[in-house]
Amino acid sequence: MSTIFFLIYMFLNMLSTYLKPEIIRNRINNTFDNIAYIRYYIRKLIGQAKSINLQSTLSIDMAVTIRDIARRVGVTKATVSLVLTGGKSSVRISDTTRNKVLEAAKALNYFPSFHARALVKGRTFTLGLVIGEIHSPYYSELASLAMEEAESQGYHMLVSVTRWSVEKELECLDMLLRRRVDGILFATAALRPGVRQFDYLQEQKFPIAHLGFSTGFSSVRSDWEPGMDQAAEYLQGKGHRRIGFLVGSDFELVGDERRIALEASCAKRGLACEVVRCSPTIEAARLAGAQMTRSNDRPSAVIVQSDHLAIGLIRGLHDQAVHVPDGISIIGCDGTRDGESSIPSLTTIAQDLRRQVRESVEIVLQMIANREMPRKDILIPTKLIVRDSA
Amino acid sequence: MSTIFFLIYMFLNMLSTYLKPEIIRNRINNTFDNIAYIRYYIRKLIGQAKSINLQSTLSIDMAVTIRDIARRVGVTKATVSLVLTGGKSSVRISDTTRNKVLEAAKALNYFPSFHARALVKGRTFTLGLVIGEIHSPYYSELASLAMEEAESQGYHMLVSVTRWSVEKELECLDMLLRRRVDGILFATAALRPGVRQFDYLQEQKFPIAHLGFSTGFSSVRSDWEPGMDQAAEYLQGKGHRRIGFLVGSDFELVGDERRIALEASCAKRGLACEVVRCSPTIEAARLAGAQMTRSNDRPSAVIVQSDHLAIGLIRGLHDQAVHVPDGISIIGCDGTRDGESSIPSLTTIAQDLRRQVRESVEIVLQMIANREMPRKDILIPTKLIVRDSA
DNA sequence: GTGAAAGCGCTAACAA
């Protein structure tokens, strides 16, 4: 009697093992072709029979998966995966199978799920770029170059704009971390010691490079000394004795390095250096230009914190009939493209943006490869480009 | 005898049930604190004991998961998930538990995995933006506005730059589909009927809006007629009889609509309209400007396909001492910001970019909500902004 | 050369 019990029990046990939903599904999936509603009804039937969780079964998603391919070809998901991941694995797949799988993938319009892959691999091959804005020439160029550079290294770039708000910057950061980017390029400066995210990233040795600033992580910045010195020398050569410097005050971190470099150079050369401040908008610069014309006692040359503001300043001077470079000499900073075609074209202290981007991406990639990489701070020299405005 | 067999078998069966790796892991995980290497060794031990797959266990990932929180608080993953997803669900969690969970999440620096969530929800709350470039004023403004708009609707924007290459555009598209974006904003024009991706998206009724073009999906474009007509009227009022139109030839689709609108308007008004072509770079426009000065028989006013090229053209004219607007009148198209501060400031036919972006995001969101939404084609009127260049 | 199955982190239906 017990023997019978035993046998029945064994049978049931076997059954229950082989009735594991995943296994049933595999079997059934292999039987039918890729018609979503058949899949749907089958799952539903299984669900009714075995009380399977129906959650997202209810919303039929049309995306094709490796299972659909497997079913069509008559192999298992594993085989399909091996074929599609390039098969660099030691496991070999027969050419017949491989071709069938590839064909099926094409026929069914298969797009591998990035998320599934990210989940299992723990890597996303995506970098994040935290940036204040992307609609000004300098930053859009930066973003553009960064995306290009990342792509050339086999990564994607996830751009995240902070609109220069500290709060938003931390949000962006959270977002990037939730998205599990492999590394981050920082082109803003809110993240500083003491902020929770900062400490976390520091502690995790998270692959980060700071671009244009330096507040604790590896950084890549412009060295303003050579450029500013060339500018001062150039202006001195032209007979200027008093040099103005226009700072857009919201970007203190940006402006200060430049200002300090200029002041040092002026001091060295015995030139007067006068700092003027305005808001970091082109309209403010324009206003500053207009105001400048009202004083008879103004510097004969002004270096402006950015090309963008320089163009505003020139415009403001022009509004008051003070022309550049005859009435006053203007030099911008950054070396953006729009200084080339402006009238007058802009003499500028150019940053090597491409090289900065390249170096910072490289730092991040190195840190991805090895989190123990020591901190690096790279300075990239600026240089004067002489055009018409000074 | 068989009874003993039976009992042993039952025991073994029970054991095997309770030794399901996931269950063991849960139990053990709840016992220890969040120390990655302990986790690692435990898994490894289990692995040795039960021959568990060690795959990614080998690369200890430091990311904190809901399991870590659950373990710390002493509840299950499900509870944690309920707390963290906002608990809008009917299930209620005691305040004690909730607080403990939230605290633990903060203490452990928990960042929910976007990918895991995307996988299970089938939604990413991410839109893709396919765009040709982001370093020119018009497109960087477009990208910027699109990101802002998406964000205000609770979505993120994944920007994907095609560098105006058809091939690259299709790659970008694949990328976005692999990343399972919920919808796509198209600001380029390579995707046309016949292309595999096009047919696929069409068939899937994938949420797409075409911005600036119209090749088969819902679209949002500028209506150039009013703006061009205003421009023609304005120029006519100033006594111009021959109007030139400068097209950057690579953007035929862009240029043609504008040209056709202008030609129609000129015909209506009895004005001559002369089309000049150049490459779509600012340098080419500059060259075109220089060339224009060489002919005595040139139009007295030129409308340029974009502000960007207009600035190049003005610069080219300026190089040859033909000044704007005295020597020749120039009108740009697009209404980008840098026309405001240029010298002379640029008269332009402005697009309402913000509204275009808003409408197209809305279309995409509507299609996400309901794929059966019929196709929509929205035209947004342009208008003349008079400044100094004409 | 291919199949079986576990696991990545999370959600949600159902059970208790």
Next chain:
DNA sequence: TTGTTAGCGCTTTCAC
């Protein structure tokens, strides 16, 4: 109020 469990789509180890 909380726990249990299946499943999202994919990779990879192990076994045959």
